[in-house]
Amino acid sequence: MIPFAELRQRVTAQDAVEFLGLKFVRSDAKNARQHRYSCPKCKTADKDPLAINMDTLGFTCFATPQRPHGTDAVGLVAHCRDVSMSEAAKMLADHFLTPVARAAPPIAAEAPTSKVFTVTITDKDGQVVGIGDICIDDTR
Ligand SMILES: [Zn+2]
Structure with missing residues (x-):
């Protein structure tokens, strides 16, 4: 399964x-977050046909009359590398969603190592005769 959402x-x-x-x-004159790039796929005289919104990842390539465009990294990679959406997603997943990249943030180093259990002590008739805590210290 391709993790498009992730x-x-x-x-x-x-x-x-x-x-x-x-x-x-260059940045677009009207919108500084709209960046212009040369397009690795479309070889044209236009030196900056590829417009990418750095906030939304919406992009349009103005190099050809079809103006290929999209709304995410998958579409952008598909256009620039001239591959299908699923191939582009796989390339991105291999690069960004590797086991190292997926690793959870480190847990606190000072995690407690002893556990406290509450025990209820009953006699042979099931009457409660005492409640207490026992501490199991697994640091040793
Ligand atoms: Zn292009």
């Missing part, structure tokens, strides 16, 4: 741009 959460526009090795040309 890729959307985990891969930022900056990640995708670095992954693709896109060459930054």
Whole structure:
């Protein structure tokens, strides 16, 4: 199964741009978060046909009249590398969702190592004769 949702959460526009090795040309005059890149797929005279919104990951490539566009890193990789959406997703998953990248944040180093259990002591008739705590210290 291709983890499209996880890729959307985990891969930022900056990640995708670095992954693709896109060459930054300029920021859009009207929107500084809209960056313009040369497109590794479309070889045209236009030196900055690829517009990527660094906040939303929406992109449009203005190199061809079809203006390929999309809304996520998968679509961007699919366009720039000229592969299908599933191939692009697999490339991104291999790169960004590897076991190392997936690793949970480290747990607190000072986690308690002893456990306290509450025990109820009953006599042979089931009458409660006492309640107490026992501490099992597994640091030894
Ligand atoms: Zn293009």
